[in-house]
Amino acid sequence: MLSQVDQVIQSCDVSYNSELVVIAALAEAAVRAGTTHSIVLMVEMGDRREGIMPEDLAALAQNVISLPGVVLWGIAANFACLSGVGPNAATMRKFSNLTTQTEGICGPFLATVSGGNSASLLWALGSSPSLCINNLRLGEAILLGKDPISEKHIDGLYQDAFTLVIEVIETKHKPNQVAVMVADPVLKSLPVVSAENHLRSIVALGRQDTEIEGLSFPEGTDFLGATSDHMVIRNRTAPMPVGSELRLGMNYNALMRIMAAPDTAMEYIGTSSGSVSLQTKRSEPFLHLV
Structure with a gap:
């Protein structure tokens, strides 16, 4: 400028x-x-x-x-x-x-x-x-570690150098059906498949923080919807108690936005401290975004 x-x-x-x-x-x-x-x-x-x-x-x-x-x-x-x-x-x-x-x-x-x-x-x-x-x-x-056009992995580079860590702030049983649907693009949610287990968790992350569609979830975790500052998920393998953490992957758009979000804490873990990634069990540097 x-x-x-x-x-x-x-x-x-x-x-x-x-x-x-x-x-x-x-x-x-x-x-x-x-x-x-x-x-x-x-x-x-x-x-x-x-x-x-x-x-x-x-x-x-x-x-x-x-x-x-x-x-x-x-x-x-x-x-x-x-x-x-x-x-x-x-x-x-x-x-x-x-x-x-x-x-x-x-x-x-x-x-x-x-x-x-x-x-x-x-x-x-x-x-x-x-x-x-x-x-x-x-x-x-x-x-x-990806080609942005084809999204193919590039040999010799890691695809998990960044991990987004988010905290669960509520876990409760709730019905899948709601009485009123709000027609607001900010409050939009994905269709929820009916299931016997209605246990839903809220994590402290929303559309103001990152590009939700650019997140990748661990196996057994379903994304149910997001608002400005909350995201609702369902873990099909085990309940997620309040205070537990969920680790997510990100594409470039999601990473770019979360790096600029003012409420994001960044923790760099490198070889000098001897820290080892809990996810990959290797000593190369990686970054946790919380």
């Missing part, structure tokens, strides 16, 4: 940009601070979120190198965030060619050529030709 340029200069050596007015403001802030800030230009390569159109890159790059206080550090692209458009050989070759074109027009060597995010990892690990790309910005792939 334009309102953050001074903070960016104080906190960062490099920033990713697509608007000249913001880059000019960063340049002015850098001059005021007596420093030089590095700029990576985002290029639109099909996802239609952020980025300069490829045909406009050369002109914007020339503007950047003319500004005191900033230097042109590189270019970057984004994939599969908004439109679900992933990288392919032709797109990556076109993006790589933009590097040499920009260097030829502007002169400076581009130190960073960032070919995307986690959606580009399988391309990078495959039999791709040698290109100018030397950087990826990895989130979901390295955190959850």
